[in-house]
Amino acid sequence: MKKDKLKIGIYELTGCAGCALLILDCENELVDIFQAADIQSFLMAKSDNIDGELDIALVEGSVSTEKDIEELMDIRKRAEIVVAIGLCSMVGGIQGRFCDEKEWKENFKKVYGDIEMTHTKPIQSKPIDAYIKVDYYLPGCPIGKEQFLNFFTRMLRGNPPERYPQPVCVECKYNENDCLLKNGILCLGPLTSGGCGAICINHNLPCVGCWGPVEGGNWTSEYYLLKEKGFDDELIKNKMANFSGTKIAEVSEQLIK
Amino acid sequence: MNGENKCMNQTNPYLPEAARIVRTYPLTEDVKFFQVRLVDMEKAISFKYSPGQFAMISVLGAGEAPFSISSTPSRPGLLEFCIRKAGTVTNAIFKLKENDHIGIRGPYGNGFPIESMHGKDIIIVMGGLGAAPLRSVLLYCLDNRDIFGRVALLHGAKRPAEMILREEFFALKERNDLECYLTVDADDTGKWKENIGVVTTLFPLLKDINPSKTFAFVCGPPVMYKFVLKELIKLNIPKNQILMTLERRMKCGVGKCGHCAIDYIYTCIDGPVFTYWDVIHMRELI
Amino acid sequence: MKIVKLKKENLFSFLEAISEEAELWAPVQKYENKHSFQLIKDFSQIDLKYTRTILPPKKLFLPPTFNMFLATEQGYEEDFSHATKKILFGVHPCDIHGLLILDRFFQHVFDDPYYSKARQNTLILGLSCWPDENCMCKSTNTHIIEEGYDLFFSELENDYLVWIGSSQGDDCIRIKPGFFDEDITDEDIQIYIKWQNERDKAFQVDINFVAMPDLMELKYENPIWEKLGDACLACGSCSNVCPTCNCYNVLDKPLLNKDTSEIGRCWDACTLESYSEVAGGENFREKRAQRLKLWYTHKLQAYISKYGKPACVGCGRCASTCPVDINVQTVAKALEGKDMDTFWNRLSKEVTK
Ligand SMILES: Cc1cc2nc3c(=O)[nH]c(=O)nc-3n(C[C@H](O)[C@H](O)[C@H](O)COP(=O)(O)OP(=O)(O)OC[C@H]3O[C@@H](n4cnc5c(N)ncnc54)[C@H](O)[C@@H]3O)c2cc1C
Ligand code: SF4
Ligand code: SF4
Ligand code: SF4
Ligand code: SF4
Ligand code: SF4
Ligand code: FES
Numbered sequence: 101m102k103k104d105k106l107k108i109g110i111y112e113l114t115g116c117a118g119c120a121l122l123i124l125d126c127e128n129e130l131v132d133i134f135q136a137a138d139i140q141s142f143l144m145a146k147s148d149n150i151d152g153e154l155d156i157a158l159v160e161g162s163v164s165t166e167k168d169i170e171e172l173m174d175i176r177k178r179a180e181i182v183v184a185i186g187l188c189s190m191v192g193g194i195q196g197r198f199c200d201e202k203e204w205k206e207n208f209k210k211v212y213g214d215i216e217m218t219h220t221k222p223i224q225s226k227p228i229d230a231y232i233k234v235d236y237y238l239p240g241c242p243i244g245k246e247q248f249l250n251f252f253t254r255m256l257r258g259n260p261p262e263r264y265p266q267p268v269c270v271e272c273k274y275n276e277n278d279c280l281l282k283n284g285i286l287c288l289g290p291l292t293s294g295g296c297g298a299i300c301i302n303h304n305l306p307c308v309g310c311w312g313p314v315e316g317g318n319w320t321s322e323y324y325l326l327k328e329k330g331f332d333d334e335l336i337k338n339k340m341a342n343f344s345g346t347k348i349a350e351v352s353e354q355l356i357k
Numbered sequence: 358m359n360g361e362n363k364c365m366n367q368t369n370p371y372l373p374e375a376a377r378i379v380r381t382y383p384l385t386e387d388v389k390f391f392q393v394r395l396v397d398m399e400k401a402i403s404f405k406y407s408p409g410q411f412a413m414i415s416v417l418g419a420g421e422a423p424f425s426i427s428s429t430p431s432r433p434g435l436l437e438f439c440i441r442k443a444g445t446v447t448n449a450i451f452k453l454k455e456n457d458h459i460g461i462r463g464p465y466g467n468g469f470p471i472e473s474m475h476g477k478d479i480i481i482v483m484g485g486l487g488a489a490p491l492r493s494v495l496l497y498c499l500d501n502r503d504i505f506g507r508v509a510l511l512h513g514a515k516r517p518a519e520m521i522l523r524e525e526f527f528a529l530k531e532r533n534d535l536e537c538y539l540t541v542d543a544d545d546t547g548k549w550k551e552n553i554g555v556v557t558t559l560f561p562l563l564k565d566i567n568p569s570k571t572f573a574f575v576c577g578p579p580v581m582y583k584f585v586l587k588e589l590i591k592l593n594i595p596k597n598q599i600l601m602t603l604e605r606r607m608k609c610g611v612g613k614c615g616h617c618a619i620d621y622i623y624t625c626i627d628g629p630v631f632t633y634w635d636v637i638h639m640r641e642l643i
Numbered sequence: 644m645k646i647v648k649l650k651k652e653n654l655f656s657f658l659e660a661i662s663e664e665a666e667l668w669a670p671v672q673k674y675e676n677k678h679s680f681q682l683i684k685d686f687s688q689i690d691l692k693y694t695r696t697i698l699p700p701k702k703l704f705l706p707p708t709f710n711m712f713l714a715t716e717q718g719y720e721e722d723f724s725h726a727t728k729k730i731l732f733g734v735h736p737c738d739i740h741g742l743l744i745l746d747r748f749f750q751h752v753f754d755d756p757y758y759s760k761a762r763q764n765t766l767i768l769g770l771s772c773w774p775d776e777n778c779m780c781k782s783t784n785t786h787i788i789e790e791g792y793d794l795f796f797s798e799l800e801n802d803y804l805v806w807i808g809s810s811q812g813d814d815c816i817r818i819k820p821g822f823f824d825e826d827i828t829d830e831d832i833q834i835y836i837k838w839q840n841e842r843d844k845a846f847q848v849d850i851n852f853v854a855m856p857d858l859m860e861l862k863y864e865n866p867i868w869e870k871l872g873d874a875c876l877a878c879g880s881c882s883n884v885c886p887t888c889n890c891y892n893v894l895d896k897p898l899l900n901k902d903t904s905e906i907g908r909c910w911d912a913c914t915l916e917s918y919s920e921v922a923g924g925e926n927f928r929e930k931r932a933q934r935l936k937l938w939y940t941h942k943l944q945a946y947i948s949k950y951g952k953p954a955c956v957g958c959g960r961c962a963s964t965c966p967v968d969i970n971v972q973t974v975a976k977a978l979e980g981k982d983m984d985t986f987w988n989r990l991s992k993e994v995t996k
Contacts, residue, residue, distance in 0.1 A: 132900045253897045257418045258452065260445055262894075265917035269878035274707035274910065276698045278674040279880065281966040290876035290966070316916035318876045318931070324989040325876075325967055370753045371711055371906075372719050417714055417904050418897035458716045606921045608893045611753035612947075615890030615913065618937065621945040626752050640863055641927075641937070 106155040106256060109141035111175055113168045114225065115161030115193060118242035119186035120144045126245055136256055154179040156255060158238075159228055162188040164195060167220035169231060176232040183251075183261070184227070184234045187241040191312045191344060195225040236261050239293045241310035241343065247295055264295040267314045268307045272298035280306050284329045286339055291317035309343040364463055365400060370611045373415050373460030374400060378453055379435060384521040387442045388486065389451060392428075392435050395461065404464070406430050408471055408493035409602060409630045412463030413610045414438070419449035423607040423625075425490035426464060431500035436461070439489040439521055465610040466629050469494055469574065469600055477570050478506040480563065480594075482585050484513045484556050484577025488521050490602050490629075491576050502534055506570065509536040509563060513556030513577070517541050517549050538562050556581060560588045568593035575601045586633060599633035645807040647816065647823040648831065649796070654803065655686040657822050658732060661815045665728040665766070668703060670696055680731065691733070691798075694775045695958055699886035700731060700738050701745060704761040707883070708909040711757060714895075715903045726761035732768040737778075737958040739769055739792055740785035741886030744946070744954055748889055751947055757908070766811055769795035771838075774846050777959030779971060781843065782850040785956040799834050848959075850975045855943040856953065858978040863936065867977045872932030874967045874987045875914065881938065882912030884964045887946070887954040890918070913937050939974055 112120055124145055126133065133139070141149040157179035163169055176182055184190045201224060208222065228234060238251055238261065251261040268289035272279075275298055281287040287306035289298070293314040300307050319340070326336050366372050380392040395401040406426055415421035428437035442451050453459065471494065479498055483491045498508050510529065514520035520541065529537045538559045540552035552559060556577070573589050575582060582601065589599050605617035605624040617624035619641045636642060649657065658667060662683075670693040671681040678693040680700060698707075706725050713720040734742075742762075749758040769792040772778075780786040788795065793812035796803040804827065807813050816823055862868075882888040892911040897904045911918060914934050919927040928934045946954040961970035968987075977983050 129899055136900055249899055250896060253899045254418065256899075257897060259419045259449060259897075263917075265920075266915055267876075267878055269876075269880050270883065270910075270912070270915070273698070273880050273883035276673065276679050276696075276702075278677045278697060279964060279966060282964065290878040316877060321874050321876055321967060321990065328989045364753070369721060369756045371757075372721065373714070375716070375718065415714070415895070417716065417902065418895060420895040421893065460714065460719075604921075605927070606919060608891070611755075612751055613749065613753070613755050613889065613891070614893065615911070616892075616918065618913070620937070620940050621947060623947075641933075 105136070105138040107140050107153065108137045108156045108158070109149075109151075109154045109175070109179065110139070110144075110158045111141065111160065111171070112143060113159065113161030113172065113189070113228070114164040114195065115186065115188040116242075117144065117160070119160040119189075119240070122242045122245060123248060126249060129249055133252060137252075152178065156181045156183060158183050158185045159189050160186050162193045162195060162225045163223070163228055163231055164225040165220040165222050169223075172228055172231055181235045181255075182228075182232065183236045183238060184229065185238045185240075185248075186243050187239065187310060187312050187343060188225075189228050190237050190239055192225050192227045192230075193241075194342060239264050239295060239311045241312075244295060244297075264293045264311070265315050266294045267317065268292045268294045268296065268298050268301070268311070270294050271296070272301045272307075274298075275302050277301045280304075281325070286326060286329075286331055286335070288322075288339065290314075290322055291319060291340070291344075308339070311343075313344040363405065364465060364611070365404065366462065370462065371609070373413070373421075373462045376436075376459050376461045378455050378457050378459065381453070381455060384439060385519050388521050389440055389442075390522075391438045391440060391450070391453075393438065393459065393461065394435055401434055404433065404436070406464035407468035408497050409469035409490055409600075410464040410466045411490075411610070411629065412436065412438075412461050412465065413607075414446075414450065415460035415462075416446060416449040416453070417458070417460070420446045421460070421608075422446040423465075423610055425493070425602070425629075427489050427492045429493050429496035429500060431497055439486065439492070441486055463610065465625055467627065469630050471497060474572050475504045476506060477572050478567060479508045480511070480566075480571060480573040480589075481509065482511045482556060482573065482575045482577070482589075484581040484585075485515070485519070486521065487576030487578070487581070488512065489576075491574055492522065492525075494574055499529075499532075499535070507536070508534070509538070511538050511540075511556055511559045511563075513540045513542070513559070513581075515542045517544060517546050536563075555584070557584045557588050560592075563592070566592050566594070568595065571598065573599045575599065589633075596634040596637065597632045600630055601633065601636065602629040603631060603636070604629065645813070646827060647805050647807065647825055648827055649803045649805050649822055649824075651798075651801055651803065653819075653822045654796075655689070657819050658730070659686065660819050662730050665730050667730050667732060669732040673697065680733075689733070691770070693733070694772060694778070695735070695737075695960060695963065697960075697964075698884060699741055699958065699960065700734055701741070701886055701889075703729060703731060703765065704742075704745070704758050705891070705908070705910075708907060709757075710905045710907045711893075712906050713903055714906050723757070723760050726757070726764050729761075729765040730768060731765055733770045734767055734792070735770060735772040735958075736788040737780040737783075737785050737956045738886055739767065739788050740780075740783075740956040741958065742767070743791045744887045744952075744956065745889060746791075748887075748947055766793045766815070767791065768793060768812075769806075771795075771797040773842060775959070776847050777962040777972075778846060779848045779850055779955075779957035779959055779962075781846040781957070782848065782852050783955055783957035784852075786842075786846075797835060797838075799831060799838070802831070804831065804835060848972055850972065851979070852943070852953070852955070852975075855975060855978065856945065859940060859944040862978055867983065868932040868936055870983065870987060870990070871935050871969055871974065871977070872930055873990050875931040875935055875969055876967055877914055877916055877931055877934070878966070879912030879915045880964050880966075881961045881969070882914055883910055884960040885942070886956060886958055886960070887942075888912065935969070935974075942971060943975070943978075 157175045285306050288309040289307040292309045293311040375396040376393050379394050384390050411423045411425045424438045608614040608616045610625045612623045612626035667683045668680050669683050669689045670678045671688045672690045673679040678696045709725045710722045749755040792808045795806040890911045891908050894907045895904045942955040943953050
């Protein structure tokens with residue numbers, strides 16, 4: 101069943117490039133990856149990049165300039181499958197945490213003053229699915245090595261990637277950690293997509309939500325629980341919005357007036 | 358059947374057996390027929406199952422899923438499946454061609470208690486993909502025609518193109534030892550000569566039912582059950598003589614993973630065949 | 644049954660002698676007052692005064708994640724690497740009852756070789772215990788144990804009374820016959836009976852488990868479930884820590900550039916949203932309330948069909964784990980129509996999703 105190699109492109113919009121770096125960091129497998137697929141474009145790894153038709157485009161970073169929109173639209177046109185990799189691309193990233201246009205403008209001014217951006221116009225940071233249809237999502241900040249290799253191998257065989265429908269608490273319990281939330285520490289594990297191996301809690305640090313919101317998370321109950329444990333509205337809102345910004349705008353509006 | 362392990366691998370029920378696809382062709386737009394043979398000939402011949410049982414089929418790299426065995430144990434050697442494209446595993450199965458490798462384990466589930474129905478009348482009501490498990494019952498009855506009383510088949514599909522195995526069923530209409538009634542909800546071809554309407558519109562064609570010696574088999578999409586069951590009750594068929602199969606998510610098929618649980622009933626070992634009487638008592642279904 | 648006596652100071656030497664060819668696992672303090680069964684390298688780590696471990700012994704027989712076999716087109720290669728020879732010391736009665744339920748479950752109709760092999764390769768050395776505020780085993784009648792162990796150590800003042808429960812247990816005793824005294828005095832018996840009586844009185848939780856199956860049936864449609872569903876975080880922790888939860892998922896993990904997959908298994912939980920999903924995004928138990936009903940059906944009403952008993956062994960782990968205080972105690976109280984609001988009044992009244 102030999103057929104043409106899959107044509108893959110890896111792109112970076114606005115983000116820290118950590119996800120792309122992680123792919124490069126798969127040292128032992130990198131040769132295999134380049135052998136198994138035809139990597140057409142990967143700015144961080146090679147210079148002879150081609151912008152042609154693609155089987156799969158992996159997009160890292162959020163959309164935060166008009167140039168990002170153009171690039172993203174072009175990618176969508178060329179690629180059969182678009183995969184959002186990493187939190188920025190999926191949810192908008194930390195840079196997307198101000199969900200409200202006005203709030204965003206104020207903050208922009210605070211940081212950059214009144215200067216005009218000449219090369220491209222900055223806009224409020226949004227996940228890529230605010231502009232295009234996304235076929236699959238790979239959560240993480242950055243994505244995980246094992247997760248990426250599993251994804252890559254499945255795609256090579258024409259199978260969709262695994263989903264990450266379970267909260268961090270699952271892996272946290274696999275590792276037999278004592279529950280921080282139960283002990284009155286603000287842990288976002290129950291609201292956050294698992295897959296990271298509960299690495300923070302393994303080191304006795306609470307989950308800050310960096311893999312983005314899990315499907316079906318019960319934000320309401322956790323909010324009231326945290327209130328009961330003595331945390332104030334502002335802190336809860338900040339923590340919840342930090343990584344999950346755009347996707348929980350409604351939730352936080354409902355809960356925290 | 359229940360309470361004993363009769364699957365192929367007696368020491369590790371999770372290990373599949375290698376099998377190859379002998380024949381495959383499309384039945385409808387999203388359903389394909391697969392004829393499969395275990396690579397180990399001895400196992401292929403000795404594979405014993407009863408109608409209504411299922412097997413777990415695996416494709417390397419994609420995963421595993423349960424499928425009803427559509428062939429009949431009265432024709433050993435080959436196993437047949439009708440598979441609808443639904444997600445990861447089924448998509449991977451759809452890409453396979455003749456002679457490609459798959460993994461099979463089983464058979465699992467209780468199956469229909471067909472052995473205890475000798476001399477009885479049989480009504481088979483199928484809709485859509487419900488034909489997959491019930492074809493096994495039907496072929497079994499036909500292969501052992503003399504040990505059953507009357508045999509009636511009621512088969513419904515949405516449109517003519519969606520009636521799976523239609524040639525096979527049309528051929529049955531020629532037989533005089535079986536009542537075969539076919540229907541479609543709507544005919545978009547203009548060439549359909551059989552009944553038009555939902556499957557329950559076929560019930561008036563069933564004349565002179567002797568309810569106490571009749572067993573009814575029902576399988577189809579969820580909406581169908583409600584109406585078909587009503588008709589069967591109208592015919593006074595006892596609730597414990599109405600048999601149906603239930604579908605749940607299944608990860609192991611052997612009563613361990615918990616995914617098929619309905620309360621404390623495990624569909625994979627306690628079912629998938631239940632009587633209407635059993636089902637009435639399942640809280641989670643109501 | 645044969646009962647012998649062991650001096651306390653000889654316990655560790657005895658464990659050392661019998662674990663020469665097997666891994667010794669025993670309770671170790673992992674966090675302040677939170678324990679875990681761990682592989683023992685240094686005997687001073689063992690904490691004999693623990694009450695419960697975060698994860699129950701099931702983690703040794705079916706680890707949270709493990710590989711069942713390698714699959715290729717050429718064949719399948721079984722992997723039983725988790726089923727090493729082990730001695731598990733310090734198991735309390737509730738957990739031994741938990742294992743007896745899992746034994747039954749994993750042998751029902753089909754034998755699960757991954758469980759059975761690991762179980763056969765493990766000796767269970769039980770240890771007596773003292774209840775804390777979450778222990779409910781007296782109510783579930785699992786506070787004493789008659790079977791399911793190879794040796795059981797009951798603590799007296801200076802000695803242990805050692806019950807020998809199996810022929811392998813007996814073999815262990817024979818490795819160090821000098822340590823064991825067959826002469827159990829009247830005084831020893833008096834101390835033991837007194838201890839038993841005092842322990843019985845020390846239980847702080849009393850639940851009428853006998854009434855629970857009926858209450859589950861009668862209150863199946865009661866709005867309390869919605870309320871519980873509002874509070875549940877759908878985190879799955881209750882299942883992961885419960886000694887009688889068995890559910891798991893199967894994963895096909897293809898290896899890069901090889902036509903090989905690792906077929907693995909990981910614990911799953913019916914309280915998670917993804918548990919009852921089927922193709923096309925349908926979900927048989929979309930609401931948290933529906934999922935909790937299944938959980939409590941299994942714990943309070945009935946477990947395996949044709950076996951029929953509820954599966955709670957009263958270990959108290961759900962109580963010490965659930966962040967929002969949904970556990971056998973609070974649910975039982977709710978079913979009995981008692982003070983729901985003390986546990987869930989944090990939820991605003993209008994929340995009903
Ligand atoms: C006893 C039994 C007999 C069946 N017989 C047939 C048959 O003859 N022909 C046929 O086409 N289909 C049959 N099915 C349904 C078939 O198993 C599902 O369509 C298949 O599991 C979908 O898997 P997937 O990976 O392609 O879909 P995905 O959506 O990718 O799978 C998601 C998960 O849900 C499970 N799942 C999804 N849908 C179902 C379902 N309806 N029932 C059970 N589990 C599901 C899968 O195991 C998988 O783990 C049967 C199911 C059962 C329980
Ligand atoms: S510590 Fe955090 S991630 Fe772990 S179980 Fe508790 S809430 Fe979940
Ligand atoms: S629940 Fe009972 S058996 Fe278990 S630790 Fe507590 S007192 Fe001991
Ligand atoms: S009942 Fe508690 S432990 Fe269980 S899933 Fe809900 S919140 Fe988590
Ligand atoms: S309570 Fe839930 S997780 Fe536990 S065994 Fe039952 S179905 Fe499985
Ligand atoms: S339901 Fe709770 S108390 Fe009962 S066995 Fe499970 S974790 Fe222990
Ligand atoms: S499919 Fe695993 S228990 Fe039924």
